[in-house]
Amino acid sequence: MASIRDVARLAQVSPATVSRVMNGTANVDEEKKKRVLKAIEETGFVPNEVARSLFKRSAKLIGLIMPSIENPFFTQLAGAIERTADKHGYRLVLCNTGSVIEKEKAAIQMLVSMNADGIILTSSNDEIRNYTSLCNIPIIVTDRSFNGCGNLKIVHCDHYQGGRMAMEHLIRCGCKSIVCIKGQQEISSAKDRYDGYKDVCQEKGIKEQTVDCAYDFEQGMKVTDELLKKYKDVDGIIACNDMVAVSVYKVLHNKGIRVPEQVQIIGFDDIALAKLMSPELTTISQPIDEIGAKAAELIILKGEETQQEYIFEAKLVERETTRHN
Amino acid sequence: MASIRDVARLAQVSPATVSRVMNGTANVDEEKKKRVLKAIEETGFVPNEVARSLFKRSAKLIGLIMPSIENPFFTQLAGAIERTADKHGYRLVLCNTGSVIEKEKAAIQMLVSMNADGIILTSSNDEIRNYTSLCNIPIIVTDRSFNGCGNLKIVHCDHYQGGRMAMEHLIRCGCKSIVCIKGQQEISSAKDRYDGYKDVCQEKGIKEQTVDCAYDFEQGMKVTDELLKKYKDVDGIIACNDMVAVSVYKVLHNKGIRVPEQVQIIGFDDIALAKLMSPELTTISQPIDEIGAKAAELIILKGEETQQEYIFEAKLVERETTRHN
Numbered sequence A, B: 001m002a003s004i005r006d007v008a009r010l011a012q013v014s015p016a017t018v019s020r021v022m023n024g025t026a027n028v029d030e031e032k033k034k035r036v037l038k039a040i041e042e043t044g045f046v047p048n049e050v051a052r053s054l055f056k057r058s059a060k061l062i063g064l065i066m067p068s069i070e071n072p073f074f075t076q077l078a079g080a081i082e083r084t085a086d087k088h089g090y091r092l093v094l095c096n097t098g099s100v101i102e103k104e105k106a107a108i109q110m111l112v113s114m115n116a117d118g119i120i121l122t123s124s125n126d127e128i129r130n131y132t133s134l135c136n137i138p139i140i141v142t143d144r145s146f147n148g149c150g151n152l153k154i155v156h157c158d159h160y161q162g163g164r165m166a167m168e169h170l171i172r173c174g175c176k177s178i179v180c181i182k183g184q185q186e187i188s189s190a191k192d193r194y195d196g197y198k199d200v201c202q203e204k205g206i207k208e209q210t211v212d213c214a215y216d217f218e219q220g221m222k223v224t225d226e227l228l229k230k231y232k233d234v235d236g237i238i239a240c241n242d243m244v245a246v247s248v249y250k251v252l253h254n255k256g257i258r259v260p261e262q263v264q265i266i267g268f269d270d271i272a273l274a275k276l277m278s279p280e281l282t283t284i285s286q287p288i289d290e291i292g293a294k295a296a297e298l299i300i301l302k303g304e305e306t307q308q309e310y311i312f313e314a315k316l317v318e319r320e321t322t323r324h325n
Helices: A004-011 A015-023 A030-043 A049-055 A072-087 A101-113 A126-134 A159-172 A188-204 A217-230 A242-254 A272-276 A288-300 B004-011 B015-023 B030-043 B049-055 B072-087 B101-113 B126-134 B159-172 B188-204 B217-230 B242-254 B272-276 B288-300
Strands: A061-066 A091-096 A118-121 A139-142 A153-157 A178-182 A210-212 A236-238 A264-269 A283-285 A309-312 A315-317 B061-066 B091-096 B118-121 B139-142 B153-157 B178-182 B210-212 B236-238 B264-269 B283-285 B309-312 B315-317
Touching (some): A091 A101, A126 A139, A139 A288, A159 A264, A159 A283, A178 A188, B061 B288, B101 B118, B126 B139, B153 B288, B159 B178, B159 B264, B159 B315, B242 B264
Parallel strands (some): A139 A153, B139 B153
């Protein structure tokens, strides 16, 4: 087991400097800081949490690293995190990183140097499982799942179950030709949703019908056009999220295809917009407020919660774009 | 004229400590920092920019202080700022403060201690004109206007002109009974929009018809209900922003009132959603990308721009919720 002295020796600095980098209690020369972080990574040094907490003063600050500030799901999640932080007298600082590894690492370093109490991270890349070696404050990953999460804690919704529910609902609503718009499969939540759809297809002996799409309005419109050409008898569409579902509706509406009479639509997330559309969107709801609150509490309540993974159930919300007979 | 020594004497610290607080180059004890900031405010000390810039190392960091992360206008603005920052190798850090003065002040202090190159601020409160005394980095105020802006620079759209355009457009479209949904009048942009509407009424001898509303979906629905009871012959509605326009449409749609045949609607902002609604929303467009880019450039190009106020023109975007004969 590596000690703080091993790290200091490798980084060619004093143990006190290693400690300063870890605690973010004072400014350390950028060059030295880099060497220390590298040495921590190389030695696999895990500091004594208790000893550390004796020295570290809480800044009452939570850092949130998000992939996109222009996706309403993430801003609603940020709102939920902030309300919980506020209740406990914590501030929230946001960094928008587009899931770019270098930006995420820079954001983590910055948040550590600000003496943040913890970081809530949402990202589509897989490198994040190594991020705990970059810092010594808790990292809570939201909206995705993976095996072997190391020191990370994970808070997410059961996307697989949600994917199953979406497919089962459209079948119950009488759809005979259902197309699943798959999100980017490198995002675990998108993959889980698709896996749910796929398994229901297999169990019921239904042939898969899919198209690929990013979480984006413009792409959603383009993909819907393609989908209508590829699957001419489509009567049910599972959108990878609500943003894409809005695009699907728009294209169908423009073409004079009636929803839900001719084609039924189901989304995923239950963002505020789902209820504001006319017709209102049937969707698989993620408990966004609960996910945000739990992620914030895991930082604020410092170690009182020992579970590694928190999974919330998805819920079907029937509105006007499907019709359950 | 107060000197750095006057500030130091009043705060009972050394001039070097005053300098450290101003430059955010090293951690200073919280208690001392507060005393220094108070002394800077009390003495009205304005440091020598040139001297300061010799010492200060750029962190290539822009701080953005926003009133609401759940309002798509602000997140689109944040997206625009970030794209410009990114192009120049700057990072962006966001603080969501709900226009609460204490939170805004804390965010400014934090950003200064992070050695940010400048702050972009959007807020509805009037206290912000005093914020330049809290720090010595540029503060760029977006989306509002006021007289006597001191050291602040201001980047905004001509909301008054936009308010006029909205009213003039509905008149051209044949509306005989136009209701203006006023935003919160303590927000200068909301007041400017309303003033534009009001002046057109006066010039044309039209009686004002208004209701009050916050920038919020739920409130928008409630206010629309009230509006329909209060002004039974309404055939044109000016919404204080696009979010509220979406709510207005929803309520009309639910009541079976046809848009634009029976009632025409015009919004303000031109958020992404305006184009995604069915019918698409006619609105007064703010050049969100240009406003964000200009605000970021004012920080990045450090003093190369000397203008105090940058005003962009609003633009009418005709879509499907109005019908120009």
